[in-house]
Amino acid sequence: MIENDHKSQGAAFGMRGIVKRVLPHIILCAFSLMILMPLLWILRVSFTDRLTAYKIPPEIGTVGLMNYVEIFQRYPFASWFLNSLIVALGATAIALPLATALAYAFARFNTGGTFLRLGVLASQMLPPIILVLPLFGMFLMAGLMHSRTGLVIAHLTISLPFLSWMLVSFFEGDVARLEEAARVDGATRWQAFRHIAVPVAAPGILAAGLLGFILSWNEFLFALVLSGPSSQTLPVGLAALETHAGVEIAPLAAATVVSLVPVFALLPFLRKHLIKGLSLGALK
Amino acid sequence: MFGWLISSPSLGLLFLVILFPVFWALFTSVHDYTLIAPNFDTFNGLDNYMKAAGDPEFRHTLRLTAFFVAAVVILEFALGFLIALMLHTVERFKSVYYAILLCPLLMNPVIVGLIWRMFLHPSLGIVNYLLSLVGIEPVNWLGSTKVALWTLVMVDIWHQVSFMIVLLLAGLSALPREPYEAARVDGASIFRSFWHITLPLMWPVIAVTLLIRLIFAVKTYDLIYIMTRGGPGVATDLVSYFIYRTAFVSLNIGEASAMSAILLAVILGLTAWLHRYMRSLT
Numbered sequence: 001m002i003e004n005d006h007k008s009q010g011a012a013f014g015m016r017g018i019v020k021r022v023l024p025h026i027i028l029c030a031f032s033l034m035i036l037m038p039l040l041w042i043l044r045v046s047f048t049d050r051l052t053a054y055k056i057p058p059e060i061g062t063v064g065l066m067n068y069v070e071i072f073q074r075y076p077f078a079s080w081f082l083n084s085l086i087v088a089l090g091a092t093a094i095a096l097p098l099a100t101a102l103a104y105a106f107a108r109f110n111t112g113g114t115f116l117r118l119g120v121l122a123s124q125m126l127p128p129i130i131l132v133l134p135l136f137g138m139f140l141m142a143g144l145m146h147s148r149t150g151l152v153i154a155h156l157t158i159s160l161p162f163l164s165w166m167l168v169s170f171f172e173g174d175v176a177r178l179e180e181a182a183r184v185d186g187a188t189r190w191q192a193f194r195h196i197a198v199p200v201a202a203p204g205i206l207a208a209g210l211l212g213f214i215l216s217w218n219e220f221l222f223a224l225v226l227s228g229p230s231s232q233t234l235p236v237g238l239a240a241l242e243t244h245a246g247v248e249i250a251p252l253a254a255a256t257v258v259s260l261v262p263v264f265a266l267l268p269f270l271r272k273h274l275i276k277g278l279s280l281g282a283l284k
Numbered sequence: 285m286f287g288w289l290i291s292s293p294s295l296g297l298l299f300l301v302i303l304f305p306v307f308w309a310l311f312t313s314v315h316d317y318t319l320i321a322p323n324f325d326t327f328n329g330l331d332n333y334m335k336a337a338g339d340p341e342f343r344h345t346l347r348l349t350a351f352f353v354a355a356v357v358i359l360e361f362a363l364g365f366l367i368a369l370m371l372h373t374v375e376r377f378k379s380v381y382y383a384i385l386l387c388p389l390l391m392n393p394v395i396v397g398l399i400w401r402m403f404l405h406p407s408l409g410i411v412n413y414l415l416s417l418v419g420i421e422p423v424n425w426l427g428s429t430k431v432a433l434w435t436l437v438m439v440d441i442w443h444q445v446s447f448m449i450v451l452l453l454a455g456l457s458a459l460p461r462e463p464y465e466a467a468r469v470d471g472a473s474i475f476r477s478f479w480h481i482t483l484p485l486m487w488p489v490i491a492v493t494l495l496i497r498l499i500f501a502v503k504t505y506d507l508i509y510i511m512t513r514g515g516p517g518v519a520t521d522l523v524s525y526f527i528y529r530t531a532f533v534s535l536n537i538g539e540a541s542a543m544s545a546i547l548l549a550v551i552l553g554l555t556a557w558l559h560r561y562m563r564s565l566t
Contacts, residue, residue, distance in 0.1 A: 024370040024371075024373050024374045025374060025376075025377070027366070027367070027370050028367065028370050028371065028374065028377075028381045031367055031381075031385070032380075032381055032384045032385070034442070035384055035385055035387060035388060035442070035446075036384055036387070038399060038400070038403060038442070039387060039388075041403070041410065042399050045402075054408055056407070056408060056409075056410070056413045057413060058410070058413075098293050098294035098297060099294060101290040101291055101293065101294060102290075102291045102294040102295065104290065105286075105287035105288070105290055105291035106291075108287065109286065109287030110287075111287035111288055111291050112291075112295075116295075117559075118555070118556065118559050119298075120298070121555055121558070121559055122551070122552055122555045122556075123298060123302045125499050125551055125554070125555045125558075126302070126306075126548070126551060127502065127503040127505075127524055127547060127551060128503065128505070128524075129503075129505060129524040129527050129528055129544065129547070130306070130309060130544040130547060130548050130551075131302070131305050131306070131309075132528075133309055133312070133527075133531055133537055133540055133541055133544060134304075134305035134306070134308035134309040134312065134541075135305055136531075136537075137308065137312065137317075137322065137537065138305065138308060140322065153301060154301075156297065156301050157301045157302050157305075160294060160297060160298060160301070161298065161302070164294060164298075189286045190286075190290075193290065214390050217392070218390070218391075218392040218393065218394075220392070220393065220394050220505075220506045220509070221505055221506065221524075221528075224509075225532065234392075235392055235394040235395075235506075238394055238395065238398060239394055239398070239509070239510060249402055249408075252398060252402070253399075253402075256395050256398065256399060259392065259395060260391065260392075260395065263390050263391065263392075264387075267386060267390065271386070274386075274389075274450065275450060275451065275454045278389075278447055278450060278451060278496075279451050279454070279492060279493070279496065280496060280562070281562075282492045282496075282561075282562045282565050283451055283454045283455065283458075283489065283492070283565070284454070
């Protein structure tokens with residue numbers, strides 16, 4: 001009897017051990033499928049012809065690149081893509097050096113104290129709808145409506161606070177001691193910043209720049225309200241694509257895939273700094 | 285001195301592109317500024333604020349936003365914490381799972397909205413087809429007033445739950461090992477050590493993660509614009525979209541600015557709260 005009890009207990013323990021080891025994988029696999037399936041489905045639809053794309057239940061029709069050709073021929077997809085690229089690059093190129101300087105001042109001199117830091121954090125948290133109304137009024141007066149310049153300015157309201165806030169932590173820590181050593185050797189404050197702090201923080205600054213680029217690339221509301229036919233960015237164009245001719249599933253899937261390419265291409269370079277970026281510098 | 289010197293260009297620009305527009309909005313909010321008469325000729329004091337506060341639609345929109353934000357934050361946290369804990373226990377395939385969950389994270393909300401609109405189409409969508417295979421009646425995901433908001437919540441979970449997982453997992457990996465070993469020696473169960481060790485130690489990370497997600501959820505606009513335009517009726521009319529409609533459909537920028545100012549106060553309060561937690565973390 002006693003032996004039997006032990007045995008059944010042992011079996012139960014073994015069972016529990018297996019459950020403990022396998023259960024996480026079951027949950028994680030189910031979750032991964034939930035994330036992955038929609039993306040794979042879009043990829044599939046993007047290679048089917050437009051009639052097959054509507055077929056329920058799904059069928060395998062002709063497979064080819066026709067949708068990818070079509071979005072460039074029938075829609076101004078190239079122009080949307082280019083506008084997105086120009087605006088995102090422009091906003092990031094302006095914001096990155098300025099934000100680097102501000103972040104350095106925060107980290108090294110605590111310029112402006114808590115009040116200013118809180119101001120920068122709050123600017124980053126500002127819902128775009130709050131800014132888009134005054135920008136609309138201001139751009140009307142200044143003649144900046146529908147221009148790419150206007151969009152770059154609007155996107156600065158996102159990238160400048162984000163980058164300034166995120167870069168602070170890259171200047172904290174050991175860099176300060178290196179700079180002090182250089183200062184003892186007669187370097188000016190500017191030289192210490194330019195030739196020591198910035199090169200040491202360069203990989204972080206670059207990753208932050210890529211994240212800033214993606215923020216701008218994904219931005220929708222400013223572009224929707226402030227852009228015109230010739231300055232439309234990708235998200236605005238895609239949103240319009242959907243309403244022009246009902247639900248054009250196949251070309252839309254192809255356009256979706258193409259506009260995801262830059263983001264997925266940049267992801268591996270960001271991974272190391274992603275957590276810092278997402279948590280606004282609170283976690284590493 | 286040097287600090288002010290090198291920060292002055294960015295501070296100047298921040299002043300120009302953020303502070304000045306915010307003051308412009310506050311200035312507009314006390315004037316009768318419409319897109320039909322876009323000028324500051326008529327000062328009307330707090331009229332816009334009174335109108336907004338008395339508008340049942342605006343109050344509906346605030347309640348709806350609060351509900352949406354609460355649903356999204358709570359559900360994403362629950363699912364996100366579960367997945368983060370699972371990822372924390374496994375070793376094999378961990379990097380594969382992690383790479384997969386990163387995919388939606390930096391995706392454009394417009395694209396997320398568009399692809400889910402396709403999937404959820406009542407007759408042409410794949411979701412209803414899959415449900416019909418297991419004998420479930422087709423659901424009118426975006427066209428029914430009862431379902432639409434929950435549909436948006438689900439799509440938002442698909443898009444944003446990875447944010448929770450990534451941050452919570454980072455928090456879990458940084459926890460010290462000693463308390464767990466001590467608990468094991470004392471024979472504490474997994475659930476007890478989760479309740480008495482993991483939760484208290486994780487609290488600052490959890491608070492920061494929840495607050496950031498909460499503030500970003502308040503801003504939700506793109507998903508609404510793409511998937512429902514606030515409809516059917518006003519069933520998904522979240523605050524950002526309602527302000528947009530007031531400004532660019534009703535053309536009443538003055539009143540929309542007053543609503544923005546109210547939203548601004550809420551966001552500033554939440555940000556100050558977040559800042560306190562962030563400082564306790566570092």
